[in-house]
Amino acid sequence: MAYDTAEDAADSDAAPFWRTKSLEEMDSSEWESLCDGCGRCCLVKLQDEDTDAIAYTDIGCKLLDEDGCRCRDYPNRQAQVPDCVRLTPEAVRSLSWLPPSCGYRLVAEGRDLYWWHPLVSGDAETVHAAGVSVRGRVPVLEDELPLEDYLDHMVRWPVRLPRGAMRKARR
């Protein structure tokens, strides 16, 4: 079921599943649909050896489709990218680097999905229109760049919400 806005969803007689179920209670289809398709978690992250702090880069995982913002081989991703993190309810609650816009993180924190989430808008393009996805912001993939150049690609935008993402959808 899709709604024009999160408010509409709230007003609906049947509250949407992400407001009524815990992450553990969701079935596989509901679980997968919580992903908004932003692609932010598929950016390469760097960990400081001394502090363990994690920083995002704008370098894409080698399997990231930079335009579609999806994995190009999702079913077999872990065979090709062994350190690809498989999200589970437990992982969602413990990973500090999940973007603040991430549908899993929002629900885990007891918050609602934003207007641009495809489950709310009914349109897979709104995550791009809101400037939340990585579309147009990934200049290079990890296998196209020498390791010594990674530091030059550190960015902070993946841990921020763009201004346009906060407003409600208007029709």
Ligand code: SF4
């Ligand atoms: S950050 Fe969250 S919502 Fe975005 S692609 Fe990753 S899992 Fe999906």
Ligand code: SF4
């Ligand atoms: S393997 Fe696929 S899902 Fe995993 S980080 Fe890379 S692009 Fe994303």
